[in-house]
Amino acid sequence: MLGRIKGRLGLFFARWQQHFPLIKFFSYVPVHYKRLTAFEPDIIYAHDLSALPVSAMAAKKTGARLVFDSHELEVHRNPPLGALQKAQVKWLEKKYLRKCDVVTTVCTSAENVLRHEYKLKNTALIYNAPGLKGGKSHPRWERHKGASFRGDAGLERDDFALVYVGLIARNRGIEFILRTIERLPEKIKLVTVGPGLPVMKSRLRAYADRLGLGERFIMLEPVNPPDVYKYIRGADAAIIPVMPATLSYEIALPNKFFEAAFAGLPIISADLVEMKKLIEEYDLGVYYDALDEEDCSAKILYAYKNRFSIKPSKENIQAFRQRFSWESQEALILSILNQQLAMKDQENE
Known part of the structure; x- marks a missing residue:
């Protein structure tokens, strides 16, 4: 009986999160905020919109630099969002993207959209390409x-x-x-x-x-x-x-x-x-x-x-x-992170 109730509650919350994505995005805050702030990071590198609110809050608390990797245009993703979902995601991006020190994305067109819609200035391209040296095999x-x-x-x-x-x-x-x-x-x-x-x-x-x-x-x-x-x-x-x-x-x-x-x-x-x-x-x-x-x-x-x-x-x-190889993209990422570290050091002087 208890298992059946848990299952129904899980389905209920899953459906609510589908229509109200803000619930999902902010559900990460109580789980990860304490861990992030306790770590006292110099840089927080957030991936995907679900990680952005808690990362922004932790960056504000700790003084960390915030880098965000926008893998895709969340407002315009597939399958298409409904009007209510789209409004929530738009609000979330507008609120938090401007708090980022750097926003990276995967192509020039996506970069142009983000810069235009959210008045971003510090953006960079990291292409989603494989490495030439292979990788570890699970x-x-x-x-x-x-x-x-x-x-x-x-x-x-x-x-x-x-x-x-x-x-x-x-x-x-x-x-x-x-x-x-x-x-x-x-x-x-x-x-x-x-x-x-x-x-x-x-x-x-x-x-x-x-x-x-x-x-x-x-x-x-x-x-x-x-x-x-x-x-x-x-x-x-x-x-x-x-x-x-x-x-x-x-x-x-x-x-x-x-x-x-x-x-x-x-x-x-x-x-x-x-x-x-x-x-x-x-x-x-x-x-x-x-x-x-x-x-x-x-x-x-x-x-x-x-x-x-x-x-x-x-x-x-x-x-x-x-x-375009990942080795080239990796060098770009390291350059961005080193630049952010240097800027943080200047702020602390």
């Missing part, structure tokens, strides 16, 4: 050691594999791509690599079967994040079908884009502003009208017929890696 990823993308997918030598990397969820464009390859040669197959709720995967499988795609749609389990770009090298092209469902998606520059480029794969992307810009700058592939299935189909067919000539040059991939 035991959960051990089964993937030595794994082969084409072997795991059961592909034949002459199959043309489009790889989609990332979460299998709404507004990710997977159904869109399934409809586009339905009309294309049977050797063109879509392979996903990433997590997803079983119910979502089942829906996609059923949808693909209704389209008659059968073995042309393959879903693989996620691999160790630092190894993704090495694993997907066995594909023939990367497909990034982000749907412009919200402003956050319209200006998206996701890690799957960097993983595809680091893998040296030609990229077939929706013509969203940030990805389009880098595809043109580094000649990384082609892009299509994000809402036009026929245009997308034509670009996939072009990549299929020109699979060798469409590959990005080694020189361009090397230049792209040097600019």
